[in-house]
Every structure is written in C-alpha cells, then in structure tokens.
Amino acid sequence: MSALSATNKYLFRYKWHFLGGVLFVALSTLLAIFPAQIVRYAFDLVSEGIDLYHLYAGTEAQSSVYKLFGRNVLLYGVLIILLAVLRGIFLFYTRQTLIVMSRLIENDQKNEIFQHYQSLPLSFYRRHSTGDLMSRISEDVGRVRMYIGPAIMYFLQLVILFVLIVPLMLMVNVKLTVYTLLPLPILSVSIFYINNIIQRKSDEIQRSLAGMTTFVQEAFSGIRVLKSFVREEDSHQQFTVASENYKEKSLSLNFVNSLFFPLILFLVGLSTIITVWVGGQEVIRGTITTGSIAEFLIYVNLLTWPVTALGWTSSLVQRAEASQARINEFLHQKTDIVSHRNVERAIQGDIVFDHVSFTYPDTGIQALRDVSFRIRPGQTLAVIGNTGSGKSTIAALLCRLYDVTQGTITVDATDVRDYALTSLRSQIGYVPQDVFLFSDTIRNNINFGLDNPSEERMKQAAQDANVYDNIVQFPEGFDTKLGERGITLSGGQKQRVSIARALVKEPRILILDDSLSAVDTNTENAILNSLQRVMENRTSLIISHRVSSVKLADEILVLDDGQIVQHGTHEALMADTDGLYRALYERQLQSEEA
Template sequence: MRLFAQLSWYFTREWRRYLGAVSLLLIIAGLQLIPPKLVGVIVDGVTRDGFGTRQILLWTGVMFVIAIAVYLLRYVWRVLLFGASYQLAVELRGDFYRKLSRQNPAFYLRHRTGDLLARATNDVDRVVFAAGEGVLTLVDSLAMGCAVLIVMSTQISWQLTLIALLPMPVMALFIKRYGDRLHDRFRIAQAAFSSLNDRAQESLTSIRMIKSFGLEERQSAQFADEARDTGVKNFRVARIDARFDPTIFIAIGIANLLAIGGGSWMVMHGALTLGQLTSFMMYLGLMIWPMLALAWMFNIVERGSAAYGRIRALLAQAPDITDGACPLPAGRGVLEADIHCFSYPQTESPTLCSVTFRLAPGQMLGLCGPTGAGKSTLVGLIQRHFDVTDGEIRYHDIPLPTLRLNDWRARLAVVNQTPFLFSDTVAHNIALGKPEATPAQIEAAAKLACVHDDILRLPQGYDTQVGERGVMLSGGQKQRISIARALLLDAEILILDDALSAVDGRTEHNILQNLRQWGNDRTVIISAHRLSALTGASDILVLQHGHVAQRGQHETLAAQPGWYRDMYRYQQLEAALDDEQEPQEVTGHA
C-alpha cells in the first residue's frame, strides 16, 4: 500500500478525475445491491404471496434498467480513471527522459542502456497499471465488500453473516504474506529483465561485428542463458502469484459451506425465509469479486511498488555536474585552461597534469599524442562532461562551473571520434541542432565539410534515409555529415575530436582549408592522430601520459627532436609510399 502514499502527489493534483471515478464506483456498488434483494422478493412472492406474471415482469424490468445504468456508469469511470493513469505514464516517462538528458558520462558508466530502457518501459507500465487498476480494485472491493456486509448483517441476519465470514481473517493473513514475498521476488525479476534487455540491445547494436567474427552461435547461447535466468526468476514470481486465487477460492468455498449449513438450519427453525436465504447466498456471491479484487490489488500494487522503487532510485540521482547560475556574456571570448591535476571518478592515478593554454577568438588549438595520452579527456573537460578536480577552465574570465550549463554548451559545436547519425534523412541529420535551417544553408554546410557531392550521389540526395546509426554510409561520410552538422550551428567554438580519421588526405586538406576560411573569428580545437590536420594551428599541445611533453606551432615542433617530429616524418614517409604505389597499381591494371 506504500505505493499509494508515494503517488499521493499525483492523486492530489488529479483529485477531480479520481473523485469522479470513485463516486461512480460507489454508485455502482449501491446499484448492484438491489438485484439480489429483488430476487429474494420475487422468490418469496412466488412461494408465499402468489405473485402474478405482471409483478414478476415489473421487478425483472427494474433489474434490467439497473444493469443498463451500471454498464453506462462503468464506461464513464473507466474513462476518468484510466485517463488519469495514462497521463501519469506520460509524466513519468517525461521526467525520466529529462533526467537522462541532464546526466553526464559518469552516469552512463554506472547504468547500462538496457536497464534504463527497461525502467522507462516495463517499470513505468507496472506503476501506471497500479495507479489505474490498483485504485479501481481497492475502491471497488472495499465499497462493494462493506456495502454487502452491511446489507447482509442488517437486512438478513448478522449471526449468519458472522458464521460465513469466519474463514476471512485467515485468508487475509495468507494474502499479506504472499504480497510481501511477491514484492521482493518481482524486484529481482525486473532486475533480470533489465539484464536481458541490455543483452538484446548490445547484440543488435553490434550485429555487424558479431557476424564478421562468426559469433552468432556464441551470442545466441549467451542470450539463451540470460533468457533462462530471467525465466527462472519470473517463474518464482508466478509461483507466489499462483497462490492468491486458490487461497481465496478455498476461503469462499468454506464460507459458502458455512452459509448454506447455517442458513438451512435457520430456515428449518423459522429464523429465515427461503427468499432471504436466496438473497443471502447471492450477496455472498457478490463477495467473491471484492475478495478476488483485494488479492489482485495486493498483487499489482506490490509489483508497482517494486517498479516505482527502481524508477525513484534513478530519478533521485542528482547530476554529477551541477548547473551554474552565472549568465554567459554575449560575444566571443577568450578560453583559458589551467589544469593542475584531473582524475576520473573512482580512479587514483591522474589522467591530466599541468595542462595550460589560452585561446583567443580566431585561434586554433591542436591536440596530439599517443593513444591514451589524455586528448579526449581534455576535450571532455572543456565540454564539462566532468569538472576539473584541481585547477580551472575559464571563458570570458569566468570559471566554467559557475556558468549556466545550457548557455555554455550552446556556444560549442562538437564532432566526436565516433559520429552518431539518427535514423532519418541526411538533411535532417545535418539540421539536427538547427531544425529551422533552409535547404540552402544545409547545402552550404555540406559543401564546407566536402560531403555535398557524396550526398548528391545517394539515391534520393539529401532526402535519403541513412538507416539506424547511419548504417548505409561509410565512416568518412558519417564523419563529414557530422562536421556539416556542427558547422551549421555557427557556434563560437568548434571542437573536432579526431573527427577526420576516416577521410583521405586530400579531403582532409580541403576540409581544413574551408575551416580556416569559416573560422576567421571563431575558436577551433582539433584533436588528431594525423598531424597534417594541425599544420595551421596557432598552438599545438603534444600530450604524453597526461602531461604536455611539447608545445608550439607546427614548424617549430617538426624541427625539434621528440614525438611530434618522429611521428610527422613517419606519416610523411607513409603518405609518399602510398602516392608511389597508386601509379604502379594503375599501370598494372592497364
């Protein structure tokens, strides 16, 4: 029952709908008490008072009218009650999505995608079912049960009512015990379902890799193990669930036996008439639904309570990155970083140490270094995916943590290492951050990213559906479409995090030339493994093991002994060999 207390905020807000539904349920409960009474009148009238056909038809017509009224009223309360519960689903999922959209990468290190999807779908459905069917069964069972008990006790015989209800306290104890066990087992089963959901999501996302490595049988076996474990845990829930109905029907059977036995004895001794006993048995039949409903209510409410606990646990998690209150000044500003030390959460060794730079509008910062040197970490800190633990990053001479997060990120346009495209048209993917962009603006951004000609070669050009995650495009095409998306934003700061790794050298050169013209008064940060992308940078940081091993412009670094010169010469040699090999291949084919 604690679920109803947890959802009291919603019941209070939607009190009109719930009050209307509850009022109609009470009216229906009152109307359902009339037919058993009329049946008793008809039985006594036929056996004792000599009722004629006209009187029998009259009372039968009254019962028919009551049935029609009950039908119409049930339609209305269902609209009121379930309309309110479905609105709760909309709000819970909206709150859930907003919470997910405000979380930083550290949150997604703790929670798997499949688990989040399970909470947003299956768990929300359980809560909504409890807020609809749970309220219905609670009110209906209590209203009908109390009304029937009052009528049986006051209008027929309180002694017979007491005899018939002897099994009920024992039944209530069993149902309470089953409800507590169901809560714990259902919570475990939902966690297992989350794991199964996550396994399915990972398999579908990586289906190309699975097929290329021939891992279909292995993945199928692992999925079968997860499904089997989920099935076992759900079976344990079903075993508890299956105990409710037999317990209730046994209690009802004993109650009927006691009522018939006690009632027959009272009829034989003149304490009851046959019509009254008939009405009593019909009223006792009406008690079947309240008892079944009560058990069902315990069942669905305990499931809903376990599901709501999982949802609340996630909604209660505050973002690791707190929003600042300071508004960001208008216009372009200087970006400065003075990072003394940064370590990822729950790690002891520092990822970045003693990293400083100052970027004025129109300047370009280049980041390079071996894999794992800290380039993407520095880019993530600039985007405030994490906060600097020792030191600070400032814009307009204001520390980033004090700025409004949305204001700061609105000044950034970012292209990550692994570009993500939505299952939509090429044009809509480019215009993701600027939906009001005109076709001419979209094409201009595509031309800057050197992807316009590739798009025109697609079956429907800019209206081509790219498939889920851009499955029908090459890696280089996806990167260039992502670059076009960032350029269309016309942001003050452009960040390319190894965003040119999948394009050839000539295309890279053309894109960089376009960026220099586009970014005359904009700040550009490029992280790259291919050093030719950094030749036009105002300042280059060579990171090694989280430290700045070298810094300067391209010409200076290319002449200094160190990692940059060695890697640049190696890449030049590699490019020269590739250029020599191409004519040989053409001659061989000829």
C-alpha cells in the first residue's frame, strides 16, 4: 500500500465525498439488516398465528385472531418495502459520493500526469515509447480509480456488515453462526485466485489488442507504401495471425469466466444448505425458531457479495498498487530544464554561443564540440553541413529543449538558463526538421501559437510561406480539415504550413531547421524571397544541408562532426577551394544539373 499512499492527497481533497460515502454505506447497511429481523418476527408470527387460529377453532375469538394476524403481517410487509425503498435511496447516494469521488480523482490524476508529462525534457521522451506513456495515463489511472471507488466502497460494506451482523448472529445461535460462515472464506479465497487468473488473461488480451491496433494503424498510415510494394497479401496474413492470437486469448478468458459464477453459486448454495440443515436441527431441539433460519438465510445473502468482493477488491488493490507505482515512477522524475532567475522581457536577438559542447544524455553521443559564434540583432546566420554534423542540435539548444553540457548560450547578454521558459520560447519561431501538423483545420494549425489570432496575420503568414495560393484552392480553404499528422497535404505543403505557423507569431528570433527540404528549387526561391522581407528586423537562423537555402544569410557556419570547420560569407567560403562548403556546393550543383 506504500505506493497508493500517493492518492491520500486526493482523498483529503474530496474528504466530504468520502465521509458522505461512509455515512451512506452505514445507513444502507443498517437498512439491509433490519428487514432480516422483521422477517424473523413475521415468520414467528405466522407460526404462532396458525397455532392460535387452530386453538380457537369454532369460537368468536378465531376471527379476531385472524384479523390481528392479517394486520401484523401487512404491517411487516409495508415496513420491509419501506426499508427497501430507503435502502435504495441511500445506495444511490453511496455511488453518487464514493464512485463520483473516484471519477473526480481520476480526472485530477490524469490532468496532473499530463501536465507533468509536458514539463519533462525531450530526453525523457527519447527514453520512453508513446505506448508506455499512454498506458500510464489511461490504463494505470483507471486501475487506481477502481481502488479508490469500488474497492473502498465494497470494503466498507464488508466491514460494516461484519461488525453489525456477526454479533447479531452469535446472539441467536453460536453453532449455526459458525457453520453458516464456514464456506464464505473459501469463497473469498477462490474468488481472489480466479480473479487474478482473469486479470492476467485480460492483460494478455489487452496487449494482444494493442499490438493488433498498432499494426492496423501503421498499415493504414503507410497504405501508400504497402500498395507501392504490393505487400497487401503479406500484411493481411500478419493481421490474420495477430487476430487469431487475440481470438485464442479471448476464448481462454471466456472459459475461466464460465467457471466464475458457477463457483459463486455453488458456495453460496452450500452455505444456504448448511444453514437450513443445521438450523433445522436447532429448531427441533428448540434452541431457535423457524424465523431465525429465515433471518440467517438473509444474513448469508447479505454477506455473500461483500465476501465475494473481498477477493475481487484484494486483486483490485494489488493491481492498483502496481499501477500507482508505475505512475509514481514518472511523477518523481523532475525536469532539469528550469529557469534560474525567471527573467521575462522582450528580447532583441543578440545570440552568442560561447565554447558550447553538448552530449545527448540518453545516447551519450557528443553532438557539438567547442562551438562558438555570434548572431547580432537582425542578422541572418546559416548553418550548413552533412547529415549528423550537429546542425539541429544548435536549434534545440537555443530553444532550450536541452541544456548545454559545457559553455554558455546568451541572448541579449543573458544566459538562456536565466530566462523564463515561456518568455524565451514565445519569442522564438521554430520550424523543426520533422514537421508535425495536428489533425485539425489549416487555420488552427497556423494559429497554434497564438491566443488571439487575427485573420490578417494568418493570411500574411501563409503568403510569406508561399502556401496561401494552395490553401485557397481547397474547397474549404483555411477551414480544410487535415488528416492524421497532416497527411492530407504534400510534404512541401506541410513544411510551408509549418513555416506559416512560426511566422504568424512574429517572433524576435526565427529558426528554420531544414524546413525547405521537401520543396522544389522554384518554390524554395519564392519562399526565400518572401522571407527576405520577414527577416529584415529579426534575428534568423537557417539550418540546411542545401547550399541553395543559405544564400540569404549574412554569414555561414559550416559544421562537420560537431565542430565549426568554416565560417564566413558565401563568397569567402567559395574562395576556399579545399573547403567543405565548396565541396558541398559543387556536389549539389552537379546533382541539380544531372
């Protein structure tokens, strides 16, 4: 239960729901016990009434006995119905307090986990799969909810029932009580083990279903690749195998479920038979009445479900503990990307990298080695180099998605680690290398970074990104709904929408990380000409492996294996016949001519 102690703060937050639930459980339990005693009185009344009726046979008193008997039976019947109605009302409020509390806590916990997820650095997401993150915020939270709601509710019912019913049963007859309760622990232990088997098989089914769902999702997302390689039949065979595996696991679970309820009915029936058998012997001896047998039978039925639920809830608590431990594992991970001084101010864009080295914490790969350069406000710097030279790492460090291993990065003479993260990032327009668009309208994708978007700024950004003409040709224009990850658009259109999303913020620093790789040369020239106006009054960083994309830059950095090997203007770098920049230029020029 140590892991589940993390949920105590939620129980305290909703303490009135919890205390109200305890009260309603107690009241509904009391109202379930009273009818058993009324039934005992009614049975005894019937037995005595029949004897009296025959005793006064042939006399006027016989009709009086009959009337009195009828009135009392009717009274007991009305009382039982009234108590049942009241119990139903309290049971309703029991679920409206405890179960509603569990749903509220589930909602709070999901929000807390999601908020915590967003605060963690990129290195966290590189270490964990999306499926694992999703399972902890959905399945694991759901299992914790089952502990907070049903498990606590049924445990309270069991405790209150035992505290109230067992003393009443012992007061009537100790021997009958012992024999009556004897099968119930066996029932609880059996349910515990069977439920563990059911839960294990359910987990296997969930994993099988998750694997099958992932396979289908990938097949549909990559349908163009499947068709182009003519792998439909192979894909279908793989799906058939996965589906067959899911079917076998489902049938196995169904077999165990088929044993579940017969076992419950058998043990409950056994307890009932023992009650009637032992109780009948006690009636013959005269130690109890027939009404007591009826009372005991009601008690057995009242105890059956809570005792059954004890095994079930024990399993729920075990699973909830394991799930909460998994949740705590993530919640205890803290981000190291925190602001030292929370500086919030408008920036001009004077960027300095001072002997910066960086090693990725999850892989141990050193991406940058002693990199130093400066971009003055309003200046455009291009970073070019082969794949894996560390170009994108510069953009990630400037946005403070990671912190440098050595050296410092300053913006306007202030260390980026001193800026408030929201203040720094809100003034940077970042177009990442891996374009991601949401399954939403083009309008909402472009305006993603704005709280109060305007139509004019959105259209101007689209024009600057050279995607406006494409958008207005769609039947619904800017309200066109994009498919998953923007699959509705071509690669070049996705990149240009991503550029528009960065430009609409009117950022002080603009970072284009290989954002023109999917467009042709003519479109690239049109976008660069449009961006020339946008870049006039803001600091810009263009990262590319194509020489044609960096022609607008005031200065060019050439990276190779994480180090600066050349630094200068286009003309100066071209003059170095043995330099990497000229080699890249000539290689790409030959490729274009070919």
